[in-house]
Amino acid sequence: MGIEDIPGKMKAYVAEKYGEPAAVMQWKEDVPVPLPNQGEILVKVKATSANPGDWHLAKADPFLIRLMFGMFKPTRGILGSDVVGTVVKIGEGVTDFKVGDEVAGNTGDPDKGRGFGAFAEYCCDSAAFFAKRPENVKVLDAAGMPMAATTALQALRDYAHVKEGQSVLIIGAGGGIGSYAVQLAKRELHLHL
Numbered sequence: 001m002g003i004e005d006i007p008g009k010m011k012a013y014v015a016e017k018y019g020e021p022a023a024v025m026q027w028k029e030d031v032p033v034p035l036p037n038q039g040e041i042l043v044k045v046k047a048t049s050a051n052p053g054d055w056h057l058a059k060a061d062p063f064l065i066r067l068m069f070g071m072f073k074p075t076r077g078i079l080g081s082d083v084v085g086t087v088v089k090i091g092e093g094v095t096d097f098k099v100g101d102e103v104a105g106n107t108g109d110p111d112k113g114r115g116f117g118a119f120a121e122y123c124c125d126s127a128a129f130f131a132k133r134p135e136n137v138k139v140l141d142a143a144g145m146p147m148a149a150t151t152a153l154q155a156l157r158d159y160a161h162v163k164e165g166q167s168v169l170i171i172g173a174g175g176g177i178g179s180y181a182v183q184l185a186k187r188e189l190h191l192h193l
Contacts, residue, residue, distance in 0.1 A: 006033060006042070006088055012120030014077040018060040025058065025119075031078070034117070034124035036091030041127045043085040043103060047143035048118040053108055054079040057116070080118030081108030082146045084139050094127045104137075105130035106146035148176035152184055156191075167192040 012031040015024045036042045057079055060066050069075055087101045097103065107117055107125040117123045133142050155177070156162050168191050172178040185191040 006122070008033060010121040012078050013080075015058050015074050015079060016077055017073050018058065018066075021055055021058040025079075031120065033122045034114070036089055036094075036124050038092045039094060039126055039128070040091040040114075040124055041087050041094055041097055041103070041130060042089040042091075042122055042124045043083060043105070043130070044088045045083055045085045045118060045121055045123050047084045047139045048080045048123075049082045049144045051081060051108070051147050053081060053147070054116075054119075076114075076116045078117045078120050080120070080123075081106050081116055082143055083107060083118035083123045084133060084142045085123070088122070091127070097127055097130070097132070102133040102135075103130040104133045104142040104146055106150050108147055144176070145180075149180045149184070151177045152180035156181060156184060156189060162189060162191055164190045165192070169193075 009030050010033045011027065011029045013025045014028045014031060015021075016026070017024055034042065056062070057065060057069060057074065060069075084104045085102075087097050087099055087103055090097060090099060105125070107115060107123060107129050114125045117125065133139075156168070160168070162168060162185070168185055170178055170181045170185065170193065173182045182193065185193055
């Protein structure tokens with residue numbers, strides 16, 4: 001898909017105020033397609049998933065969320081952080097991707113990028129938040145991985161500072177993050193559970 005094939009407008013779920021997600025998320029068909037700045041990629045979304053973070057942001061719960069995302073209404077109206085799709089445009093300086101690459105990513109870090117935006121036809125954020133989707137990972141399977149898997153890896157590696165051969169106890173291993181933590185601990189970090 002070349003730049004001439006990218007429309008000026010797209011469809012997206014947009015929250016223009018805080019409240020119950022079912023009440024505040026509206027389907028809009030005239031949302032401007034974001035264009036990538038330096039270091040960013042534009043992805044045509046094939047699949048996304050909803051996370052607790054999306055729910056908390058839509059409701060502004062806890063209230064302190066308003067300090068980061070807008071006091072009276074969300075500054076980022078398009079929620080969604082897990083995204084899988086095809087790169088359709090590349091910003092200046094991006095060398096890890098090319099147009100046509102299949103990618104998966106987590107755009108939920110507004111401190112280091114645009115933050116969110118996956119509940120739309122197109123999503124644009126820092127190329128650093130994306131990885132090429134392996135061919136053997138199905139689109140829908142990949143859509144549920146980025147935030148949960150990244151959070152599990154960060155918890156084990158960056159916060160707990162576990163080392164190979166150590167023992168860990170993972171509480172809540174039945175949820176999204178916990179199930180990835182068990183797999184990462186055993187297979188990638190070679191920990192004892």
